[in-house]
Amino acid sequence: MKIVGAVDVDHAKIGRSLRDVAGAESDVLVTPSLDEALLGEEAHVLLHSTTSSARAAWEQMAPAVTRGISVVSTCEELSYPWRTQAGLAGEIDEAARKSGARVLGTGVNPGYSMDALPLVLTSPCQSVRRVELERVVDAGARRGPLQRKVGAGLTVAAFDQLVQEGRVRHVGLAESAWMLLDGLGWEVDEVEEIVEPVLAEAEIATGMLTVEPGRVAGVRQTLRALCRGEELLRLRLAMYVGAESPRDRVRVWGVPDVDVTVSGGIHGDRATAAMALNCVSGILERPAGLLTMLDLVGLRAR
Amino acid sequence: MKIVGAVDVDHAKIGRSLRDVAGAESDVLVTPSLDEALLGEEAHVLLHSTTSSARAAWEQMAPAVTRGISVVSTCEELSYPWRTQAGLAGEIDEAARKSGARVLGTGVNPGYSMDALPLVLTSPCQSVRRVELERVVDAGARRGPLQRKVGAGLTVAAFDQLVQEGRVRHVGLAESAWMLLDGLGWEVDEVEEIVEPVLAEAEIATGMLTVEPGRVAGVRQTLRALCRGEELLRLRLAMYVGAESPRDRVRVWGVPDVDVTVSGGIHGDRATAAMALNCVSGILERPAGLLTMLDLVGLRAR
Structure with a gap:
């Protein structure tokens, strides 16, 4: 090139x-x-x-x-x-x-961690019943704008206000979910997405900012896709400062089951x-x- | 279909x-x-x-x-x-x-675990320096023919004899390695493959056969690809009865590094x-x- x-x-x-x-x-x-x-x-x-x-x-x-x-x-x-x-x-x-x-x-997300990669990981399966994805990102190891974007340092009230205004949330979780559902050929009748704060239990200092105990360390976003009340797909994305074991985990229930962990997660910016x-x-x-x-x-x- | x-x-x-x-x-x-x-x-x-x-x-x-x-x-x-x-x-x-x-x-191997999957796992990398793959299969959980194929129960001398005759070895490790090398565009000047026994430390009973301590529990096969003396690629495949934590592990050294583990490994027959x-x-x-x-x-x- x-x-x-x-x-x-x-x-x-x-x-x-x-x-x-x-x-x-x-x-x-x-x-x-x-x-x-x-x-x-x-x-x-x-x-x-x-x-x-x-x-x-x-x-x-x-x-x-x-x-x-x-x-x-x-x-x-x-x-x-x-x-x-x-x-x-x-x-x-x-x-x-x-x-x-x-x-x-x-x-990397959307585009890989919570859609393309999990789809590839179903390829040794004769059938797939349910998929659960978890991505934990240590926002403290990422650039300053991301630390602020996830709400680190805010009070719960201020965080909730920003969530209501749509200003604290990861864009792309729904896109990942639909790519997975269409890729697996699954019909669902309910998709719900929840955004909630992750609270600091102790003081967390990242070098860019300090979060006091009880304040917001970051965001946890969960998407669930259901068919007739049964949850077929769950995506959980947590991005917060002080996250202890950043990882990407893909669990597939099928024949056979698949359980894959990316230790340390996949670095968002470079990836x-x-x-x-x-x-x-x-x-x-x-x-x-x-x-x-x-x-x-x-x-x-x- | x-x-x-x-x-x-x-x-x-x-x-x-x-x-x-x-x-x-x-x-x-x-x-x-x-x-x-x-x-x-x-x-x-x-x-x-x-x-x-x-x-x-x-x-x-x-x-x-x-x-x-x-x-x-x-x-x-x-x-x-x-x-x-x-x-x-x-x-x-x-x-x-x-x-x-x-x-x-x-x-699954060749075809996925030690070639297609590791290649997909390099997709979030800006560059890749080295790849190391490890696959540990508990032969005791697999069909009888596979348990015998890996040499379980043999003496070391009988195992070595079968290795020399080319009758104990996994076919496909070289094919996986070449697919990886070509997929990554890597030139190498040396490819070596070693087949050695894994010995039972204690008695292992699988239901199909029993291995006494000191006898062969299975096989470990290692392929190394080098360029000017530097190892760029290593594939290690161990298939033996009594393997304690069967797994597939892919490690990529690059920008960024990637470290992925498939817990329990990928079931060979079904997959x-x-x-x-x-x-x-x-x-x-x-x-x-x-x-x-x-x-x-x-x-x-x-």
């Missing part, structure tokens, strides 16, 4: 080289718009990492897609919009087919960048349109 | 229904040859499970492949014959392309049957020819 352009809205980066801004082995300069970046360049793939909103992401990438440039985006909602934003998904799919581009939303790059050649082999990680997961229980 | 024929060389099974022989929901009768099984039937896929030898497997399946019938086989050597039996691989590939058939060798079935739709989407699990693993470090 060869880098031919770079775009950022941050004025502090515009006009500087990728070598300078990001330590990349590239002297390409950061430009403020996609049109400028593409001026006189032939590009095949746009790596897009800006927003969690599929609608906002589509507005940004549409000029590339209509020129036939394929996109791998880390936009969480774009990872599986067919169930949550079907109209938009159809619109993106149609535009991509028309120009011959592929569009994929991926990353998301890696997933985006590692999916490029895979999408270029697929037909044009809006793709999902389901198209790239060749192995799963059928 | 609909079963249209069944073949076995076992005279005790010929003429009986699959319902009777295997508890399957099918009244198809077992016939002694592929020609008889296919008489008057339109078949798309042959599920083949007979031998570890790619040459012998090819002789058995060739009549189907030349008719354009695709094959998923559990033949260990067929899982990745491009490096170990390149001439035969080319011959199968040519025949399959000519008739429009796909041929795939798969199973192999499942893998074969779960690969059917995947191969039918691919171009004709000799395929490998690399073709079905859409996700991996690139």
